[in-house]
Amino acid sequence: MKVFVIGIGLIGGSMALDIKTFHPEVKIYGIDNNESHLAEALALGVVDSGASFDDLINADFVIVSVPVDVALTVLPRVLDVIGDNTIVFEVGSTKMPICEAVSNHPKRRNFIATHPIAGTEFSGPSAAIKGLFQGKTNIICEVEKTTFKLQERALRLFTAMGMRIRYMDPKSHDKHIAYVSHLSHISAFMLGKTVINKEKDEQDIFDMAGSGFESTVRLAKSSPAMWTPIFKQNRKQVMKTLEEYISNLSKFKELLEKEDYDAIYNEMHSVNKIKEILNGMKAP
Numbered sequence: 001m002k003v004f005v006i007g008i009g010l011i012g013g014s015m016a017l018d019i020k021t022f023h024p025e026v027k028i029y030g031i032d033n034n035e036s037h038l039a040e041a042l043a044l045g046v047v048d049s050g051a052s053f054d055d056l057i058n059a060d061f062v063i064v065s066v067p068v069d070v071a072l073t074v075l076p077r078v079l080d081v082i083g084d085n086t087i088v089f090e091v092g093s094t095k096m097p098i099c100e101a102v103s104n105h106p107k108r109r110n111f112i113a114t115h116p117i118a119g120t121e122f123s124g125p126s127a128a129i130k131g132l133f134q135g136k137t138n139i140i141c142e143v144e145k146t147t148f149k150l151q152e153r154a155l156r157l158f159t160a161m162g163m164r165i166r167y168m169d170p171k172s173h174d175k176h177i178a179y180v181s182h183l184s185h186i187s188a189f190m191l192g193k194t195v196i197n198k199e200k201d202e203q204d205i206f207d208m209a210g211s212g213f214e215s216t217v218r219l220a221k222s223s224p225a226m227w228t229p230i231f232k233q234n235r236k237q238v239m240k241t242l243e244e245y246i247s248n249l250s251k252f253k254e255l256l257e258k259e260d261y262d263a264i265y266n267e268m269h270s271v272n273k274i275k276e277i278l279n280g281m282k283a284p
């Protein structure tokens, strides 16, 4: 079996490592416009060989794991050159623009739109982790548009990686993910900005920052090259979540101004139920 990974970074690289673990006989080819990432992926054994788009005609699986703006042009190019039995999946953090970009492509039935909800704040092949997708959710959109036989092959692969599958339409995906992922990143970036702007002496931050600050601001280490096109593609939904978030922040500030500590207590108490929600998400 020949698997091609286009964009051999955190997500593509982690998938390559998993596939190598349970199918050591599979040959993994990497395509990346970043020469040093490709060299690193080869040196780390994440891929077996470099390749080009001309080689895709021989592919069994193609994983497209590039930033979401790049996916809009790369994905149709991939579908243009693959064979009839090749399955192509793409892992971007937005789904509507990507599904629309290939909706009328003659090879649309070879494509499966996915979003594995797994990752870290790091990028590139050195960030790839074996087992990253274990116990995580994979959102699949418009599954009915993919040939049944190819769907089954892709599902076997996702299940072997340990992922739970959720089916969703692209619009619902982009709406929900704006709350649980896109807003969290903006919140971390702006928290980091607020602290950096005020604490010009970075040593003070290191001396006083505890694990609470570190875990809350962790996502601010994420790649702007990956996140700018996500915010661009999901602008409307992200703006809506930001309005709600800003309104909640303003209300909290008003309560502090009014010294209404009962209301502040109740606000936090009602949000404590997030504990049960998060514990529920971890259930097998």
Ligand code: NAP
Residues within 6 Å of the ligand: 006, 007, 008, 009, 010, 011, 012, 031, 032, 033, 034, 037, 065, 066, 067, 068, 070, 071, 074, 091, 092, 093, 094, 115, 116, 117, 118, 119, 120, 121, 122, 123, 124, 125, 127, 223, 225, 226, 230
């Ligand atoms: P990454 O580590 O930065 O890897 C992406 C790779 O694609 C990089 O090597 C990048 O090179 C390369 N690339 C950029 N343009 C390309 C092109 N035209 N042709 C070939 N390769 C190209 O990013 P990632 O975190 O794996 O994210 C990949 C996709 O997964 C994104 O669509 C993202 O939305 C999605 N995703 C990410 C996470 C997460 O937590 N990170 C989770 C779920 C889904 P350069 O670095 O030089 O641009």
